[in-house]
Amino acid sequence: MDDTNEYGAPATSSVSEMPNDNGTQPEADTPEATEALVKRILKTIKDDEAHHKKAFDRMRRDMETARRGADKDWPEGFYVANITGRHINQRVAALYAKNPKAVARRRDRLDYVVWDGNEQTLIMAMQLVQSAQAAMMTSAMPGMAPGLAPPMAPPPGLEQAMALLQDFQQGFERRQMLDRIGKTMEVLFTYYMQEQKPADFKTQMKQCVRRACTTGVGYVKLGFQRQYEQRPEISAQIADFSAQLNHLKVLAERAAEGDIQPNTAEIAELQASVAALQQQEFILLREGLLFDWPRSLDVIPDARCTNLRGFIGAGHIAVRYMLTCERVREIYGVDVKGGYTAYTTDGTSKKDGTSTSSSWTDGDGKKVEQDLVCVFEYYDKIAGLCYTVADGYKDMLKPPGPPDVFVEDFWPVYALTFNDIEHQTELYPPSDVSLIADMQKDYNASRQGWREHRRAARPRFVVAQGVLEGEDLDRFKTAEPFEVVVLRSLQPNQKIEDVLQAVKIPGVDPNLYEPGPLFTDIGLVVGSSETAFGMAGKATATGEGIAEASRGASTSSNVDDLDGFLTLLARASGQIMLKEVSAETAKKIAGPGAVWPELSVEQLVDEVFLEIEAGSMGKPNQAVEVQNWERMLPLLIQIPGIAPKFLAKESLKRLDDRLDLTDALAENIPAIVSMNRMQQPQPADPAAAPDQQGAEGGQNGPPPPGGPSGSVAPMGNNQV
Numbered sequence: 161m162d163d164t165n166e167y168g169a170p171a172t173s174s175v176s177e178m179p180n181d182n183g184t185q186p187e188a189d190t191p192e193a194t195e196a197l198v199k200r201i202l203k204t205i206k207d208d209e210a211h212h213k214k215a216f217d218r219m220r221r222d223m224e225t226a227r228r229g230a231d232k233d234w235p236e237g238f239y240v241a242n243i244t245g246r247h248i249n250q251r252v253a254a255l256y257a258k259n260p261k262a263v264a265r266r267r268d269r270l271d272y273v274v275w276d277g278n279e280q281t282l283i284m285a286m287q288l289v290q291s292a293q294a295a296m297m298t299s300a301m302p303g304m305a306p307g308l309a310p311p312m313a314p315p316p317g318l319e320q321a322m323a324l325l326q327d328f329q330q331g332f333e334r335r336q337m338l339d340r341i342g343k344t345m346e347v348l349f350t351y352y353m354q355e356q357k358p359a360d361f362k363t364q365m366k367q368c369v370r371r372a373c374t375t376g377v378g379y380v381k382l383g384f385q386r387q388y389e390q391r392p393e394i395s396a397q398i399a400d401f402s403a404q405l406n407h408l409k410v411l412a413e414r415a416a417e418g419d420i421q422p423n424t425a426e427i428a429e430l431q432a433s434v435a436a437l438q439q440q441e442f443i444l445l446r447e448g449l450l451f452d453w454p455r456s457l458d459v460i461p462d463a464r465c466t467n468l469r470g471f472i473g474a475g476h477i478a479v480r481y482m483l484t485c486e487r488v489r490e491i492y493g494v495d496v497k498g499g500y501t502a503y504t505t506d507g508t509s510k511k512d513g514t515s516t517s518s519s520w521t522d523g524d525g526k527k528v529e530q531d532l533v534c535v536f537e538y539y540d541k542i543a544g545l546c547y548t549v550a551d552g553y554k555d556m557l558k559p560p561g562p563p564d565v566f567v568e569d570f571w572p573v574y575a576l577t578f579n580d581i582e583h584q585t586e587l588y589p590p591s592d593v594s595l596i597a598d599m600q601k602d603y604n605a606s607r608q609g610w611r612e613h614r615r616a617a618r619p620r621f622v623v624a625q626g627v628l629e630g631e632d633l634d635r636f637k638t639a640e641p642f643e644v645v646v647l648r649s650l651q652p653n654q655k656i657e658d659v660l661q662a663v664k665i666p667g668v669d670p671n672l673y674e675p676g677p678l679f680t681d682i683g684l685v686v687g688s689s690e691t692a693f694g695m696a697g698k699a700t701a702t703g704e705g706i707a708e709a710s711r712g713a714s715t716s717s718n719v720d721d722l723d724g725f726l727t728l729l730a731r732a733s734g735q736i737m738l739k740e741v742s743a744e745t746a747k748k749i750a751g752p753g754a755v756w757p758e759l760s761v762e763q764l765v766d767e768v769f770l771e772i773e774a775g776s777m778g779k780p781n782q783a784v785e786v787q788n789w790e791r792m793l794p795l796l797i798q799i800p801g802i803a804p805k806f807l808a809k810e811s812l813k814r815l816d817d818r819l820d821l822t823d824a825l826a827e828n829i830p831a832i833v834s835m836n837r838m839q840q841p842q843p844a845d846p847a848a849a850p851d852q853q854g855a856e857g858g859q860n861g862p863p864p865p866g867g868p869s870g871s872v873a874p875m876g877n878n879q880v
Contacts, residue, residue: 170632195554201538201547205478211463215588219375219456222593226374230604232596239608244600247686248373251592255722256369259362260772262730264342267767271331274324282328285321292318310616340755342768345734347750348741349770352449352733364453368576369722375456377468377592378576381479382732383450384740430661447745449733454479457507460571465587468575475542477571481535482507488533488550492557500530501552509534509551539563541570566739567732574732576725578718595685599678610673620663627659699723723772730770738768789814828834 209216225231229242277283292315353361371378458481462474471477482505485497503509534551546564548557565572579589628636632647639645650659738757746756789811796802 170247192557194556196555197547198549198556202536202551203461204476205536205538208460208463208478212460212587213315215355215376215586216457218594219588219591222375222591222597225597226593229600234601234604238604239611240604241607243603243682244596247592247596247682248370251373251686251718252366252370255718256362256366258721259353259365260726260730262346262772264336264339264345264734264768264770266338266342267769269767271334272327274320274327275331282324288315288317288321288413289325291315302716320757337755338768341757342770344746344750345737345755345758345768345770347754348737348746349730350448350731351749353451355448356451363453364451368453371456372578373592376579376588378592379454379456379458379459380574380576380729381452381454382565382567382572382574382729382736383452384736385450386447413821448741449736451729454573459575461587468577469573469580470569471573471575476538476540477573478539479573480538481537482532483535485533488535488557492548494557495574496533496550496553496557499553500503500533500550503534503551505532507534539571539573543790544570563744565736567735570733574725576722576726578721592686596682599682599685603678606673606675606678609736610668613668613673617668620665621660622663623660699792726772727770730772734768734770759880785814 221231226244226248228234229240229244230238234240295315356364365380367377368380458479460478460480461468461471462476465474465477466472482503483491485500487493488493501509533553535557536547536549536551538547538549540547541638544562545560546562547560550557563570577589579591581589581596623633628647628649632649635645635647650656741756743756743758747754750756793807793811796807
């Protein structure tokens with residue numbers, strides 16, 4: 161076995177295990193060495209974040225634009241129509257309609273050594289062995305047991321035929337075992353998708369797609385929850401009592417150490433927690449696969465990274481978590497109070513010269529402040545280690561070691577992008593928000609100008625100085641509609657037209673503020689037309705159809721990107737489950753018939769993998785697919801040898817139904833059309849029976865009870 165990793169470095173778990181030049185082991189890491197390593201890691205992370213500052217600032221601006229419909233430079237109170245947010249919501253609905261379906265695949269392998277894969281060769285070998293066995297049985301003398309018959313010469317090729325059958329049997333059994341393991345993996349993956357808390361997989365995955373459209377990239381981080389283990393992820397956990405038990409443990413430790421004084425809120429909380437757990441009939445502790453969803457700004461790749469998908473070129477990445485001191489102690493068992501840099505909820509640190517804590521207002525109107533700890537998980541691919549450090553804290557929160565879960569790519573973090581580009585210096589692709597930012601600004605400016613023009617075009621009057629003054633002028637300014645205004649300055653025979661003169665103001669020209677060209681540009685850039693925003697388009701039906709077809713092609717390309725991304729997740733999830741899930745847990749979840757490996761997991765990781773079934777998330781052009789299937793189905797059922805199970809499966813897939821065919825299918829039962837044909841009444845003259853009039857005569861008879869003839873297309877004698 162090679163003792164070096166792919167970079168040529170020694171494959172050791174930590175620096176302390178690497179030998180010196182004289183062959184001896186170095187001494188254990190000193191606190192000074194650990195502190196220096198922590199400082200170096202934090203400096204590397206800060207340098208990488210500074211390198212990506214331009215992209216991160218653009219992400220913050222895009223998030224504000226998607227939320228408000230304008231960036232922070234647009235004055236409050238000005239006209240805003242959030243077409244960007246509408247576009248993002250439509251994109252998410254079109255790209256991710258439902259959870260994907262994971263399907264286990266066997267890697268293509270040559271499992272047969274002797275058999276050449278030809279069905280005729282296998283049949284001939286079986287016939288040769290069967291004939292040899294029959295010859296041995298008939299060669300025995302009458303009254304003599306078959307085992308006492310005199311030996312006879314085996315026919316030529318018998319030994320090779322038996323070897324071929326044995327080879328086929330071994331290969332078939334191996335494939336059958338792998339298929340059973342794959343089916344168990346499918347059940348486990350679906351189960352863990354449904355068990356994600358506090359939000360389910362569909363909700364979080366739609367939010368990930370929304371992040372990718374808003375900021376240009378969305379992330380998913382894979383993990384594994386073990387019993388009694390706490391994790392820093394807020395959005396990734398399986399519901400059980402682990403969090404409550406760890407919180408209770410920390411409260412008890414603080415009370416024992418004297419950090420909590422008697423007759424305080426913490427003591428009351430401790431007593432209430434103990435009483436609540438004592439009333440529980442059972443305490444559930446669970447383990448399983450986790451999906452975490454880091455925000456776009458919380459994943460900091462190496463400055464040398466050239467592609468976010470797979471983090472190509474990166475030697476390290478960092479994932480950031482903002483936690484309270486109490487939460488850090490619950491997760492890592494480390495008290496960092498007095499030795500960390502305080503952060504706010506928006507990621508601002510005390511060193512930045514702004515607020516030193518997160519603050520909010522409680523129900524009584526009092527300001528509540530609490531500092532946050534910035535925790536980093538630093539994945540070093542070259543060293544093969546994962547470090548957990550906190551900004552401002554001198555020591556590590558937990559000992560360095562391999563990542564918590566094993567995946568082929570080393571990184572348990574996966575990036576989702578749609579608008580990929582090829583650029584020499586820009587790593588992050590542009591978001592949909594950035595692509596339509598100019599159109600959003602011009603739309604708001606156009607509508608704001610239209611609003612100002614309408615206000616400027618209101619009727620105005622002028623009056624000579626000294627004619628209307630004092631109370632008369634105020635009465636005229638504040639008069640309500642249809643109110644009779646008494647003017648003292650007006651003479652009895654004097655007309656109001658002689659006093660007031662209307663100012664001639666040009667009307668509002670709508671062509672000056674027509675947003676049509678803006679939506680044309682939006683359609684060119686991101687594919688959304690006026691009709692997609694709920695507006696009546698001015699194009700012809702043919703033009704709208706062409707535009708919709710173009711939009712569908714673009715969306716299908718993004719759906720394919722999403723399929724590839726989820727396939728990576730499913731494949732890595734299968735590797736994690738094979739490594740971490742026990743056979744007992746697999747059978748408990750998947751059922752007693754589940755097959756799960758207990759040995760040779762490394763070999764199975766390379767042979768069985770999960771992938772996402774194409775289109776299982778629900779494509780937006782479902783109506784077109786159903787229409788095409790309705791045209792093809794009558795032709796397919798007339799082709800000899802077409803399996804009805806295949807037709808039923810494809811029909812259910814296009815109709816987006818969750819019916820399980822395994823509950824509906826039964827072996828050796830004729831098709832319903834065939835059974836109806838057998839129930840047709842027979843005429844008195846046997847020669848006139850429809851079945852006696854040729855292969856299609858059965859279709860010419862009188863209709864069976866319950867329906868007219870030909871209401872269902874004939875399927876022959878295919879078995880369902």
